[in-house]
Amino acid sequence: MVVQIILFYILSKIQTAVSFFENFFEFQKRVHLILFAWIPFSIGDIIYVLAGIYVLILFFKTFKKRTRNCALLRMLILVDLFYFIYQIFWGMLYFQTPLITKLPETEITIDKRKSLALEYLQKAKATRELVREDQNGVFILNDIAAVQNEILKNQNKLPAFITDKKSYNVNSFKSSLFSELMSFTGILGYYNPFTAEAQYNNNLPSSYLPFTISHESSHQMGFAREQEANFVGYLIGVYSQNTDLRYSTEYFTLKSLLNSIVQDDEEFVKFVLDNYSEGMKRDRLHEKQFVMQHQGLMTDFFGFTNNLFLKSNQQEGTVTYSYFVDLLVRYKSLK
Template sequence: MIILIAQFLLFYILSKFDFAIDFFSGFFEWKKSLHVFLFSKFRFSVGDLIYIILIMTIIYFLINLLITKKSRFLKYILVSANIFYFIYQCFWGMLYFQTPIIEKLDEKKITDSEIKALTIKYLNLCKTQREKLKEDKNGIFTVKNEDQLKTDILEQQKKLPILISQKASVSVSCIKPSLFDAFMNKTGILGYYNPFTSEAQYNPNIPSTQLPFTIAHELSHQLGYAREQEASFIAYLCGRDSQNPDLRYSAHLYALKSLIRAVSKSDIRFANNIISSFSEKMKNDRAYELKFNLSNEGLISDFFGASNDLFLKSNQQEGKISYSYFVNLLIIYEIQKKEPYYKYDSKNTNDEKKFIAPE
């Protein structure tokens, strides 16, 4: 226990020094390439198998501790915790202290009118793009080719702006369906990254509207972005200019949802008007998403939602209820790139829109 506490203090102190963060970032790049090379050869998730073995071992120690009352089983648990924590911090934990992406962009105070303008832009983008996508017999969007999707995301990672990312993309796909997909349905978890094997996992059962972006998000973690909102921003960048229509639509739809959530805090009427302006095909997809979420609600999803929120906040992040960081990154990047957007005039009762370029 003393060693574990000492580790907490050690990594806390190291997180305050740039040279230490740079060291662990460089170590991650080396480890990432090696692990992806090794574990991409397995069709199943080796990381999930490690988790299963670890959990079963801890349960075995706990049962023996309760039955025999022998302190050696407590020692085994604490030794395991020390090893687990040390490897986690070396492989992944220190990456939460990398220079935030937002510090690489121009400083800009975001206004409600800019959020609304961008919301209108992405609404129109999504409506146009949705018309060209493949559907199932019920008129719900479905991903054409999952393997091609993964390949396209890796290719887009190589094209990320140097201003934003100088991390090396891997050349082979190492993202796999989770072995816990049935359980994930009940938790609300769409995907996760395993820092011990550098494998990215996703729930293959989620709606196709979420699937491409989720895969891109987890591959952004694999690229080396630990913060959730930054992984989402990198996934968005991979999708926004992709020639893969499924990926592009899913990324733009995620941006639209994030903007709607952000603007709803100050103007719920505007947010509801945007949702009601979805095309019929977008409304069908949204209804399917809501049905999927409602069918898997319960105590387990509430527990994991609260646990995930606490974890995010403990790792220099905002928690799942806040989308401001992603929205700030999105708007500042678009303005810095001189991207056109729709002007929103709050005085115009007809919500007239005019296509302009930001100054």
């Protein structure tokens, strides 16, 4: 394991090596889509379950003197194998050239962020009038398959100066088998690098769900960094003809801007929240109720471990939105 860590660390500093892994990602993704996309449930989750069961069996074998050494060796081999496959399939993509270098430099001022917050407040209010509601007046996703197809279509419309990554127009978005558990961890979705499946928690409020799928589709395209996947997800959704996807994207963008402003000007954030449309206020209350119903030790634990994971891969922690907002402000300065 130590040798592998040193090896991949050295490779991460060599641009030619990183470019090789980018090209290899495209190859293995295409193979994985052919193998797994057509299966209606998550093969990646099945792999995780089987691996977990195997590790658990080995763990109990370590308590027996006769099988201890063999079990420990097999556990070490399994961990080494998973780490190696993870790195060549996905981990090295964290060292791609950052998207921010492809956008013009501009000062990220509080006034610019406030102006964008007001812009997306008006956009979200207008789009909110076009979506369906449930019996409680809360936004309800009309057709998840239509959202997924729209995302695939819009992947091919990303600006050429942002990316030349390929979309294969293959639907491999899948509801996670762990959706119920995910609701208690704060995890909205994840990309499975072993099967190229974009997983999402299908128990999420509808206001979260379309943008979450768009975000995971960005990982599926090869954008490893979380906030870059948010930005690409934004580009996929913000100009969409699908009102569910567009509203979820505009609403996410507004919340991200407000999160970046609140420490500097709490009164402005309160003003914007007060000016949500009645429908948006109901959606916000529904989100807060969902979070409150699923809070607990698991939320804290997974939030902590995810924070460590992000920082170990040269990313910001879970509580900061500044990189996404930086990308957004730079992109909007082009208009």
